[in-house]
Amino acid sequence: MSASHDHDHDDAHTGPIKTPKQLAWAVFFSFVVPIIVIILLANYVSTSTKPAAGTGALAGEAVAARIAPLGHVEVKDANDTASLKTGEQVFQAQCSACHATGAAGAPKLGDAAAWGPRIKTGVEALLNSALKGKGAMGAQGGGDFSDFEIHRAVVYMANQGGAKFDEPKAPAAAASAAN
Numbered sequence: 001m002s003a004s005h006d007h008d009h010d011d012a013h014t015g016p017i018k019t020p021k022q023l024a025w026a027v028f029f030s031f032v033v034p035i036i037v038i039i040l041l042a043n044y045v046s047t048s049t050k051p052a053a054g055t056g057a058l059a060g061e062a063v064a065a066r067i068a069p070l071g072h073v074e075v076k077d078a079n080d081t082a083s084l085k086t087g088e089q090v091f092q093a094q095c096s097a098c099h100a101t102g103a104a105g106a107p108k109l110g111d112a113a114a115w116g117p118r119i120k121t122g123v124e125a126l127l128n129s130a131l132k133g134k135g136a137m138g139a140q141g142g143g144d145f146s147d148f149e150i151h152r153a154v155v156y157m158a159n160q161g162g163a164k165f166d167e168p169k170a171p172a173a174a175a176s177a178a179n
Contacts, residue, residue, distance in 0.1 A: 084170065085149045090145050091109070091156055109160050116161070118158070119158055127154050148170070
């Protein structure tokens with residue numbers, strides 16, 4: 001029994017490598033496998049076309065977008081009546097946001113009861129309120145139309161509410177009539 005006991009004791013201290021040939025292969029693969037893995041990883045990292053962080057920052061379009069002016073100046077000819085908007089066009093573009101729904105206390109388009117007291121003040125008072133702003137409404141209702149176009153919009157809205165204001169004359173026509 002002691003002989004078999006000694007044999008079991010020897011098996012407990014031996015590893016999976018039993019011959020020198022197995023040892024040589026184990027040493028060979030313990031060096032080769034990590035080197036192959038490192039080569040494959042280096043190849044993956046260096047040959048793929050992944051954009052690095054910040055590489056687009058110096059592209060021409062990115063630089064142009066960063067240095068572009070915040071706004072631009074547009075000069076309009078006040079005497080160019082062909083490009084002037086009608087009262088209805090200005091209303092649709094600017095005024096309808098509040099006057100179509102009655103938002104922020106704005107009188108609704110066509111509401112004679114809401115427009116009645118305002119119409120009694122006259123077209124000049126309405127125009128002054130529209131140009132300078134009143135209550136929650138900013139100057140020109142926040143738009144970028146000419147004073148003449150705003151005048152047209154005021155007349156359009158007031159007339160829809162029951163007024164009988166005349167359409168304002170175009171600036172060029174007024175200037176030629178004065179001559």
